Amino acid sequence: MTTERTASETPDLGHAVPGTPHPDRERQVLDRIARARRRKAVVREERITLAHGAGGRATHTLIEAVFLKEFGNALLAPLEDGATLRLDGARAAFTTDSFVVSPLFFPGGDIGDLAVNGTVNDLAMCGARPEYLAAGFILEEGFPVADLRRIAASMAAAARAAGVSIVTGDTKVVERGKADGCYVTTTGVGVIERPVSLSASGARPGDAVIVSGPIGEHGAAIMLARGDYGIEATLRSDTAPLHELVSGLLDGVPGQVRTLRDATRGGIATILNEVATASDVAVVVDEDAIPVRAEVTGVCELLGIDPLYVACEGRFVAVVDGAHAGRALDALRAHPLGAGAAVIGAVKDDPPGLVLLRTAFGGTRIVDVLVGDPLPRIC
Template identity: 75%
Template sequence: MTTHDLGPTIPARANWAEEAVAAHAGAEHLTREEQVLERIAKARARKAKIKEQRVTLSHGAGGKATHTLIEAVFLEAFRNPVLERLEDGASLAVSWTDGATGRLAFTTDSFVVSPLFFPGGDIGDLAVNGTVNDLAMCGARPLHLSAGFILEEGFPVADLQRIVASMAAAAQAAGVQIVTGDTKVVQRGKADGCYITTAGVGLLDRPTTLSAAAARPGDVVLVSGPIGDHGITVMLARGELDIEADIESDTAPLHGITAGLLDVAGDGVRLLRDATRGGVATICNEVAVASQVAVVLDESSLPVRPVVTGASELLGIDPLYVACEGRLVAVVGPDRADAALAALHAHPLGEGAAVIGTVKDDPPGLVLLRTAFGGTRIVDLLVGDPLPRIC
């Protein structure tokens, strides 16, 4: 008689059947919405595990694949209390030989945008502004930057000079200095012309500690201006979509507007984030998960330029996920929200600032959007790589 090995089909636990019946009985008393939310919560509670054998473009899109890569590979290997916060930069306590103490913010970033030059900016000022902004989101006053260049053999020297001049102008405008750097040249075809990696150091001269885990029910969510400008600009600048629009990147240094916000709202500011890769939606998801709260956004309150709305509809994408390079998201206590909004409006980069949502206690870990049609939908992290690479 032939026998077949059916594999480990029966769970090892002796009471597995009783547990399954109890779970099913419990589920029967839940609404369909509650069952979906419960499944989402269970999925998010699982330890991050990367399933792919090779890195894909989706791992750099800022969505679920990116978060899995960070948590399962980098955080798993480098784990420490500072890194575990997964903020835009690290806040470090330092002491000097004369006995003085203080706090510094430290951050690093890489820039691989294509095309290198686009309406409103280029990879050079993007690199400076992006690093300055990461320091500003920590509540720091940016001081010094480093710049590393990976250049492809055959890259035009004139283009390199143009990029470097743009970086110098951006650094001067932001009041920072580029004090060290590195240059590597790789063979033709081994890079996309020019990649830039920067690091930055800033001084934390305020006692405020900003964190995605600090949001509380009742807090207000603000954005400093229209969203999606940068991402749409870069996508259209490639000329692959045959769409023309009068729009340019919003790349800009944000430390001035954050300083004004912190001056008036102080410890009422829970979190600051610049809405780059993954857009506003990704920031709100990070807040919801880290603080175990619900972030409820109002679609009718989202500041989006008509040209961005139109281009997004043609491309089949949601502006909530499109990158900005000169916009910040702030979560502020309800008693400081009006002052915070006024401070944003008082700065030239915050004229289009708006309150876009609130923080609730339920359902924890989720972002919900009240649509213009009166319904509500979940705004989750991006799955896969639905957007072209823009940073």
């Protein structure tokens, strides 16, 4: 894999190559990085940039320094994919998401089914069975009605496939040039039927890290659909509803799943960092174990982007008790959407708060969170 470098990125630690750093020096570097991660979030920019919406470090800083500071409460503080609520004694999951993908239509999907699947998946990551959705539309003056009909039909089909109902919504129209055709916001409610407690803070040393299938297909498909690179490939977005796959996993290894996160903006690299930070553990992954289709690898190499940071819309990362990893894989592979599931690494106790990648060349490097994202507006 190739890696997009940033000012905050740390070089390869070089464990298996000549000139390996002294262990004490290496320990100091790791400790310094971990301390930096725990510093209070501060937005230093005076204006919002695209990086603030890309799902990387700038996004996390904005959320913690502005929204969490002002809205902070016990339900919001964990910053999970959705909030877990109690309604008349029952447990429910509640989530919302906005979609601004460009282009609106792409191989394998469009903004409509992406909006439904994305919200269904956020509920699934809470261990919930999705039930109801709300949909809000911001339309630009001059947007073709035919395209709106196509988006609505796509949403309806995706909702039927996921077994959910779109029960309320809102529509606004803004002046020509004030939007980019169509933006969609979806809110979802689901029922949590199992006694599960899924959180990025739940990982423990000895746990296994599993990805539900090949990564990076949605982001790579969007890159090619924009037509800016002159690259031809047959890639399609992996957008899909994941709640049935999650249900099979939870039933296959009851009580053994610690964390579920769908790997959208920022890819699996961002998810793994969220787990490492929230659980104060190390996550160690093997490059050779990460499933990536050859077409995605080729596109990413041509563009100088690491597939670890490329978004998926039909894949998730699961942290499972290591003793039950085999059963978890069997449960995932029993469903078509989990046929390519793989154990990609393990949770360790040291160095806490960091993600380490054992490279194909025998070295080890830190996988950091990018400040922004190499591909904005992918969802």
